[in-house]
Amino acid sequence: MHSVECRNTFFLLFLLRNAKLLLSLQVIDHYENPRNVGSLPKSDPNVGTGVVGAPACGDVMKLQILVNEETGEIQEVKFKTFGCGSAIASSSFATEKIKGMKVWDAKGVKNTDIAKELSLPPVKLHCSMLAEDAIKSAVKDWETKRAARLGGKAAPLPGQPKDEVHV
Amino acid sequence: MPLLSPNSPNSPTQKPSHCGAIQPVHPQSSFFTILGFSDATFAIDQKDLKLRFHNLQKQVHPDKQAHLDEKERIYSDKQSTFLNKAYQTLRSPLSRAKYLLHLNGIHIDEGDSKTGMSPTDLMRIMDIWEAIEEVSSKSDLDVLVRENEERIAKEIEILAKVFPEGDLVKAKEATVRLQYWNSLKQRLNDVEF
Numbered sequence: 001m002h003s004v005e006c007r008n009t010f011f012l013l014f015l016l017r018n019a020k021l022l023l024s025l026q027v028i029d030h031y032e033n034p035r036n037v038g039s040l041p042k043s044d045p046n047v048g049t050g051v052v053g054a055p056a057c058g059d060v061m062k063l064q065i066l067v068n069e070e071t072g073e074i075q076e077v078k079f080k081t082f083g084c085g086s087a088i089a090s091s092s093f094a095t096e097k098i099k100g101m102k103v104w105d106a107k108g109v110k111n112t113d114i115a116k117e118l119s120l121p122p123v124k125l126h127c128s129m130l131a132e133d134a135i136k137s138a139v140k141d142w143e144t145k146r147a148a149r150l151g152g153k154a155a156p157l158p159g160q161p162k163d164e165v166h167v
Numbered sequence: 168m169p170l171l172s173p174n175s176p177n178s179p180t181q182k183p184s185h186c187g188a189i190q191p192v193h194p195q196s197s198f199f200t201i202l203g204f205s206d207a208t209f210a211i212d213q214k215d216l217k218l219r220f221h222n223l224q225k226q227v228h229p230d231k232q233a234h235l236d237e238k239e240r241i242y243s244d245k246q247s248t249f250l251n252k253a254y255q256t257l258r259s260p261l262s263r264a265k266y267l268l269h270l271n272g273i274h275i276d277e278g279d280s281k282t283g284m285s286p287t288d289l290m291r292i293m294d295i296w297e298a299i300e301e302v303s304s305k306s307d308l309d310v311l312v313r314e315n316e317e318r319i320a321k322e323i324e325i326l327a328k329v330f331p332e333g334d335l336v337k338a339k340e341a342t343v344r345l346q347y348w349n350s351l352k353q354r355l356n357d358v359e360f
């Protein structure tokens with residue numbers, strides 16, 4: 001399917017093809033005006049990159065977070081999703097949701113939260129799952145990089161739950 | 168060779184560890200038998216499939232059944248719909264592979280995002296999508312199309328080999344990969360110059 005750039009003609013086609021789906025205004029909004037599209041430098045030690053795929057439909061999603069290493073706060077989020085409108089909307093929504101969150105809280109964002117707030121139809125629930133996976137994947141990547149960088153000296157960040165500290 | 172018949176050396180009833188949570192294939196698989204195939208196999212001749220479909224359509228299409236009473240016409244309508252569905256499913260390698268997996272109790276879902284794919288593989292797929300966005304000439308596009316067709320051909324080759332061998336783990340992995348290439352193919356079809 002299409003990247004977020006080719007909106008207009010695809011949007012019309014999308015509506016026609018998916019007339020049966022009741023698209024919520026939120027999905028349309030996130031599809032028409034996706035937030036936080038783009039990339040962050042993978043090599044930055046404070047950037048966590050998650051790339052996930054939906055095997056049932058072939059959609060792919062990349063989500064990146066820039067985490068403040070002193071506070072654990074997610075300062076910047078970027079995403080790129082190729083696939084159906086609901087996948088694009090889910091990832092756009094997910095980036096908005098986790099921006100400003102502590103990285104350990106972002107890990108807890110559930111696909112059901114995303115699906116509920118976007119009023120995704122049952123057939124598109126897997127798109128929200130994709131977004132949840134992408135968040136977890138990006139957080140894990142950041143944690144892995146941090147642990148590798150600090151070795152056994154990864155002290156907890158202010159407010160971080162003790163069992164979340166990775167050494 | 169019939170796909171996973173109970174007497175085959177690759178039957179799941181004889182090698183359960185090889186096949187994981189697979190149920191034995193019912194040899195009377197519906198989409199195959201309606202088209203007159205005695206076995207559910209991945210290798211199918213497209214011309215033969217089309218011929219079978221058209222011949223059968225002539226027999227069951229509702230338009231040809233005006234002389235039947237209502238009950239029989241409804242029945243014929245259901246037959247025709249089912250026949251259409253069978254043909255559409257079997258004519259495409261991806262849907263055919265998914266159907267064969269389904270007959271073996273295997274379904275591809277969200278949890279299978281890593282089946283046959285590493286994070287590096289997924290990154291590579293993202294790169295290909297981005298390359299399509301950046302394509303600026305017909306010749307660039309042709310290269311991307313050709314490369315994708317090669318990937319598709321490779322998976323079809325794998326599937327034609329592993330399904331008769333009864334290796335459903337490999338079949339599932341190849342089917343997952345084929346789905347990704349298929350999505351790319353649809354995207355490439357929409358690029359115009």
